[in-house]
Amino acid sequence: MINERVLITGGAGGIGAAIAERCRREGLEVITADRLGGDIEVDLTDVEATTGALHECLEDGPITRLVNNVGAVFPGPVDEQSHGRMTAAWDLNVRTALTCLQPLLPGMKAEGFGRVVNISSRAALGKELRTAYAATKAAQIGLTRVWALELGKHGITVNAIAPGPIATELFEQANPPGSARTRAILDSVPVGRVGRPEDIAHSAAHLLDERSGFVTGQTLFVCGGITVGLSG
DSSP states (O other), X not given: OOOOEEEEETTTSHHHHHHHHHHHHTTOEEEEEETTSXXXXXXXXXXXXXXXXXXXXXXXXXXXXXXXXXXXXXXXXXXXXXXXXXXXXXXXXXXXXXXXXXXXXXXXXXXXOEEEEEEOOGXXXXXXXXXXXXXXXXXXXXXXXXXXXXXXXXXXXXXXXXEOSBOSHHXXXXXXXXXXXHHHHHHTOTTSSOBOHHHHHHHHHHHHSGGGTTOOSOEEEESTTTTTSOOO
């Protein structure tokens, strides 16, 4: 029988919390990891602390599903983008995915089953004021494709979800409500509304499902159609 535990990074709020709730409804045992609270309270950019916490958690058995959701935006124009913020974006948005996957891989391979979902962003296609964010979210898509090639023979699928504008605290911090730029983003969404965390959770549940074994290396844009034509 396939183990039913799922690790969700950044699961204390926003999209991560919505994915955690959906996974619970699907009957999975959810383990959240977040510096702001959760089952594992840890700074995910601290490789040693994160690895140690995960190994301790794995003493109770393998975790065969992983959602790499944690991330931050680091907005600003290119001429003001510091190297320090670029490094911070890389550490949180990209390196944590590797840090969390590696301890889980032996258990996934032993089970002959695994599901990995990386939460990227439509900003990976390009977005003003997002040098660090767009670069790191594009990197997640690259990781997704490489890991899918390497791990498919072990029964492990790896896919990415690239959300468009989603009504979360993180989105509002980077896109102040009422600003002209934010209004332009929302007006460009073909379905006529901002996304909800539950929209991303629904897609994640599909990709985490045991029956989704023939889908791997893909990036699903859950964006209300904003990536089809011109977008903000």
